[in-house]
Amino acid sequence: MTRPHDTVRLWLVPDRPEPTAADLFAVLDPAERLRAEAYRSAEDRRRFVVAHAAVRHILARQLGVPPAELRWQRGPHGKPELTGHHTGTEVNLSHSGDLAMVAVSITRPVGVDVQRVLPRLDAVAMAERYFGPEEAEFVRAAPDPVSRADCFARLWARKEALVKAHGGRLTQGLRIPLHESDTGVGGSWSRDYRVSDVPAPPGYRAAVALSGTEPFRVTLRPWRRPAPTTT
Structure with a gap:
């Protein structure tokens, strides 16, 4: 039975085209600011700032501390x-295309992944390169390019979320079959994790x-950008 506190809270963070406000950039730490400024594309820079500022605002509200x-x-x-002073909460961030997703857990290490479905992607070739034979066949069997791209994105999201919860390298999880189970199979470390589509x-x-391996609940809500503070 799922314990009430075994809940993963998810937030969808859409990237909107308005310029990034200075107050979002201001909550980032020096390392994050340097990473943001390293982007040559203003669009990529904005996406980075919005996603990472969202993580800080979400956690700050959970912990009752200033995001900075x-x-x-x-x-x-x-x-x-x-x-530092504010630990004990697990958090993970993923972004793809115009969307980011933030996951927070107060009980167990967490990983989240969001993948944009790319119909022009050669999903069969990618599956044959990165997945095991059964999953490559699963992608190949889909009836059309859009369906194959969708199958590939679903599997990739599951595998990347699993590896991010584990804290390892993505190559550790790409060949773990997950299309028929919410845990890894065989004698792998992945058997000690549970994965869920969201x-x-x-x-x-x-x-x-x-x-x-215990079940957990998931809540999902949109992240609403806080109003800029005024002085």
């Missing part, structure tokens, strides 16, 4: 984790994963 006070450290394979806007696929 949050500090991060990276695990062995680059997964950010809270450090709703996403048309043209996207998304999934979330938690450590442990």
Whole structure:
């Protein structure tokens, strides 16, 4: 039976075309600002700022602290984790196209992934390159290019969410079969995680994963950009 507190909270963060306000940039830490400024494209820079500021605002509300006070450290394979005075909450971020998704768990390590469905993608070739034979056949069997791209995006989102919950490298999870199960099979580390598809806007696929095999609940809501503070 699912425990009430085993709930993953998800937020959809749409990227809107208005310029990024200075107040969103202001909550980022120096390392995040440098990463944002390194983007040559203003569009990519805006997406980065909006997504990472959203993470800070969401966690700040959960923890009752100012968003700029949050500090991060990276695990062995680059997964950010809270450090310093404000820890104990697990968070993960994914973005693709015009959409980002933030996952928060107070009980178990979490990973989330959102993937844009790309109908022009050679989904069969990509599946044969990265997935195992059964899943490559699963993608190939879809009736048309759009369906094949959708199958590929669904599987990729599940695998990436799993690996992000684990904190490992993506190559560790691409050949783990997940199209018929919500946990990995065989003697793999993936058996200690549970994966779930989650709703996403048309043209996207998304999934979330938690450590442990116990069921969990998922809530999903849109992130609403906070009003700029005035002085």
